[in-house]
Each structure stands twice: as structure tokens, then as C-alpha cells.
Amino acid sequence: MKIAVDAMGGDHAPDEIVRGALLYRAKGGGAELILVGREDDLRRAGALGEGITIRDAHDVVGMDEHPAKALRGRADTSIGVATTLVKRGEADAVVSAGNTGATMAAALMLLGRIRGIDRPALCGMLPTTKGKAACLLDAGATMDADEHNILQFARMASRFMEKVHSVERPSVGLINVGEEPEKGGRLQQAAHALLSGAEDLNFYGNIEGRDVMRGITDICVTDGFTGNVLAKGMEGVVDVFVDGIRHDIFGGPLGKIAGLFALPGLGKFRSRMDYDPYVSAPLLGVAGISVVTHGRARANMMRRAIEVAERAVATRLLEAIGEAVSTSAA
Known part of the structure; x- marks a missing residue:
């Protein structure tokens, strides 16, 4: 190879x-x-x-x-x-x-x-509170996706998670503004109907933006515009938290002393937020x-x-x- x-x-x-x-x-x-x-x-x-x-x-x-x-x-x-x-x-x-x-x-x-x-999709791999990565698709390749594109995204992501990350029958969530099937605009409602009827997919249902990093589903599908905004917003929030912990909490002499006591917990937090092992993904x-x-x-x-x-x-x-x-x- x-x-x-x-x-x-x-x-x-x-x-x-x-x-x-x-x-x-x-x-x-x-x-x-x-x-x-x-x-x-x-x-x-x-x-x-x-x-x-x-x-x-x-x-x-x-x-x-x-x-x-x-x-x-x-x-x-x-x-x-x-x-x-x-x-x-x-x-x-x-x-x-x-x-x-x-x-x-x-x-x-x-x-x-x-x-x-029909259209390609970019998979954004994100850390979750469950200690496993979630696949956010599409993270920015197809901005004007329709419901048929989103169905294909879910199928491609399912094969990706099975093959590359060894997740058996990965669950699929549709990013929406609420959990009920009737929530969202025309795109979300039409996509929900297609995903619900796809017997080859393990469709969980609608999920909200907060559920992505909770690890509610293995795969989180949406259009490329929404996915890109969501991924970059999450990245910015993580940067703010890491910077605040480093400078506001553990900055200065007393902060450094406190940091020694908090070292085990900081190590776990850093490990959880470390996306080096899984952030990379193929263009599907x-x-x-x-x-x-x-x-x-x-x-x-x-x-x-x-x-x-x-x-x-x-x-x-x-x-x-x-x-x-x-x-x-x-």
C-alpha cells in the first residue's frame, strides 16, 4: 500500500x-x-x-x-x-x-x-462525553443539500464508521430544532421521512445541537452549511474553555500550585478533548x-x-x- x-x-x-x-x-x-x-x-x-x-x-x-x-x-x-x-x-x-x-x-x-x-460530504469527527467520537456529516462539502443527499450522507457515514472505526450498526441522528418528527423546516421533515423508511440504517430520530457532543448517536447528519457552522462553533467554545482554564483558573503562582492538585483531573479532561486520534476523515x-x-x-x-x-x-x-x-x- x-x-x-x-x-x-x-x-x-x-x-x-x-x-x-x-x-x-x-x-x-x-x-x-x-x-x-x-x-x-x-x-x-x-x-x-x-x-x-x-x-x-x-x-x-x-x-x-x-x-x-x-x-x-x-x-x-x-x-x-x-x-x-x-x-x-x-x-x-x-x-x-x-x-x-x-x-x-x-x-x-x-x-x-x-x-x-450525487454529492460528496465531509465528515467532522468530534469528541463526546461518552468517550467515543461522533461523526458530523456534512461538515461543509455540500452547502445546499436536499433530503436525498442527506439520506446518502447517512449511508456513507454508516459504512465509514463500520469500516474505519469498527462501530457495529452505528446509530444515525438527524440534527434538528427538536426531537419530534414534525419539527424543523421542509428539508428536515422530508429527510426525517426518508431516514425513517431506510431499513438499512439504524435511524435514532431527530437530535438537537447539544446532543452531538453528548454522544447520543454515532452519526449526526445535516446539510453542509449547518454542519460547518456547528463544527466551528464547537471548536470555538472548546478554545475558550481551554484558554480560560489555562489562564483564568491556573494562571499565576497560586494557580500553578492548584494545578498540581488538579493534575489527574486535568489529564482526564485533556484526554477527553484530544481529537488527534480521530479528527481526520476521508471525503465521502x-x-x-x-x-x-x-x-x-x-x-x-x-x-x-x-x-x-x-x-x-x-x-x-x-x-x-x-x-x-x-x-x-x-
Whole structure:
């Protein structure tokens, strides 16, 4: 198995991306890695080791650029070259912490969609109070999803949670403004009707925004606009809490002393809110494994992202999604 890594994407590229690749191999990762980026920069960052090769690419899609225009106008971007390796069969998957829009655009332009899938979806993996991750779908790929798209999102996410996270018959919740079936607008009511009638899904019913991080269901489906706002809002709340704990509660001399007594509890809290192991997820619906991870990714998160790509390939996730869609359409 070979995995292409966009080594120039992310806030801490290329150093942390290279460190993540080396960490993956050091932890026993079995896939061969192809680091795509400026060769001189990657070598300076230490991108040398068994099972790691470099593919030179001189350009990078910036966070402030229009993804599709950048990819069409410049053939030597790191994410474009890395995704092309998958298209040509020279790699089995691609991983990137770079511009999410560019990763999605490259996947759609170069790999296309799985037969029968109308729109792609981005899975946002979130921590929950139950100590397990919840899959929020769609986290921003399809802003104007309809009820049929949401039904497909639920089917794709179910296969993803089964294959990559080993969740047996994952439960599906529809994000709404109340638990009753008649709540919500036309989209939510129509989606509820379709999900309720899908015998291949373990549909729980409506859930509210507060239920996502309570872990009420394994999968939380909605349109891409709502999902993206919800995910970023939660991220902001976590940042405020972490900053408040660090500076307001444990800042200063007395705070540091109190911190020593609270250390066991802080360790548990940090472990619960640590999304390195599961924040990375493939763009679902495209005809290739394209894993998106957080732009803040450092070495450990990047290592975990590569592991997600490895599991997605090994468990034949694409075939499982294709079968789910074709069976439901029969």
C-alpha cells in the first residue's frame, strides 16, 4: 500500500507533516509514504527514512485562494500532484492538512464521484462525553443539500464508521430544532421521512445541537452549511474553555500550585478533548480515498490521519459505500 501525503499543506508544514510521516513509520505503519512538496524543503525537514520517498512539487494552494481556480491554473501544486498519484494508481490514498477546499476540489476534479453518489460530504469527527467520537456529516462539502443527499450522507457515514472505526450498526441522528418528527423546516421533515423508511440504517430520530457532543448517536447528519457552522462553533467554545482554564483558573503562582492538585483531573479532561486520534476523515462520496485533517495538525495528528487512510484502504471503504448505494437503489 502507498499513501501520498501533501507535505506542504497546513499551518505547520512541512516540518510537522514530515515528523508525522516519520512517526507513522516508527509506530509500525505498514504503508509506504510518498511526501509531495518542495524537495529541498522536505529534505531539510528530515524527510528521509525507510518506506518514505519524495515527489517534487513546487507550488502550494494558499488558504486564501480560490481552490478550483488555483488547481486549474497551476499544475504543480502539492495537493494536485498528490491526488494525481491516486488517479494514476501510483498511490492508494492521499492525506492533506492543507486548504480543505483545495483538497475537495482536487478529489472531485481528478477522482470524480462514486457511481450513484450525487454529492460528496465531509465528515467532522468530534469528541463526546461518552468517550467515543461522533461523526458530523456534512461538515461543509455540500452547502445546499436536499433530503436525498442527506439520506446518502447517512449511508456513507454508516459504512465509514463500520469500516474505519469498527462501530457495529452505528446509530444515525438527524440534527434538528427538536426531537419530534414534525419539527424543523421542509428539508428536515422530508429527510426525517426518508431516514425513517431506510431499513438499512439504524435511524435514532431527530437530535438537537447539544446532543452531538453528548454522544447520543454515532452519526449526526445535516446539510453542509449547518454542519460547518456547528463544527466551528464547537471548536470555538472548546478554545475558550481551554484558554480560560489555562489562564483564568491556573494562571499565576497560586494557580500553578492548584494545578498540581488538579493534575489527574486535568489529564482526564485533556484526554477527553484530544481529537488527534480521530479528527481526520476521508471525503465521502469521491472515487478515491482522500483524507482531510485539521489545518493545525502537528506530528501526532498527521500520523493518525495517515492511519485513517491506511484503514480506509485496507477495509475497502469505497467498495462498501458503492455497494450500499447500489443496493438501496435496486
